[in-house]
Amino acid sequence: MGEVVATIKLMPESPEVDLAQLNEKVSQSIPEGTELHKIEEEPIAFGLVALNVTVVVDDGEGGTEKAEEIFAQIDDVASVEVVDVRRLM
Template identity: 50%
Template sequence: MGDVAVIIKVMPESPEVDLAALEALIREKLPGTQDVVVEPIGFGLSSLKLAIVVPDGEGTTEEAEETLRTLEGVESAEIISVTLT
């Protein structure tokens, strides 16, 4: 087994959420986070698009997604793509 690269879109609860603080929290909770990009949505709201690397195994991508959903300030987290590295 190897690793998989996962792209996850994280939506904050509101435009008032501090995205820099949220990114720091994400990097703390998911140490495999490789890259974070702020993606403007509209009306002052932006999402974070994460690239993380996790071990290839049953449930590992879902665990990362669930961890993100439990963070304060996160409205939703959705896996956009998964690929073997």
């Protein structure tokens, strides 16, 4: 199998969520077998800012599912969505 780079969008529960703290929680919760590449902020609307988490994972069994499940359990995260997946050459 090969590796893929995936971008996972984390939507906070409200604009009042401390993004620096959320960023730290995400960085500390990266599952084994997943490599954190970067975390970028994306303004949405009305002060709400999403985090786009880019990770590198093996495209074998499960793919991004483990990371998605862990991110969804983080306090202050309302939703988790894979928005892009690309194969690494």
